[in-house]
Amino acid sequence: MIKHSIEMDQAAAILKLLGDKTRLTMMRILADHDCCVCEFVAMFDASQPAISQHIRKLKDAGLVKESRRGQWVFYSLNRQYEHFEFVQLLMDALPNQEEKLTELEKQGKRISCD
Template identity: 95%
Template sequence: MEMDQAAAVFKLLGDRTRLTMMRILADHDCCVCEFVAMFDASQPAISQHIRKLKDAGLVKESRRGQWVFYSMNRQYEHFEFVQLLMEALPSQEEKFTELEKQGKRISCD
């Protein structure tokens, strides 16, 4: 991996929300509505973060019925690098536990 490529990944993940989203996507596929609930943010704001991650190739989307779910792109050229970064970060599992307690886990179903 070239320094410029690593710098671009670090710059993209330098945003706390995007970094947290990527850590979550390392363990779970998510839809926008789940991220909206987790971050207590607007749907357009979450969609912008997702778009940046997707445009960089770090995230991919898949359709399930009428809903779009996002996951880490395991075909990304430097997936191993990103995966190592995510493994070094704390789990975000408590965000899912809280969503489930609130009855909002996959609230778009």
């Protein structure tokens, strides 16, 4: 149950942003694991600029935050986001994406930011 209500326009903006399957999947993965762009590039078989654009949209909206670890930048859900409870409800309703990370590990591409 959401403790704080969310306005319709705010909910619509979040749902519009997450209406893209790639961004929605990225968010679901980030609900369980921090990831870097290179991991998403390998998972989605997409270009680095395309993945970076998705991340930028999520970050600009405040849904995702970044942290530097050495030369790498990792992304995670922003749990301080004003409407995080709403986002968490959505993520909880979706299937986890562990198989994507498992497949990445099998390919030896988990955290391979060279």
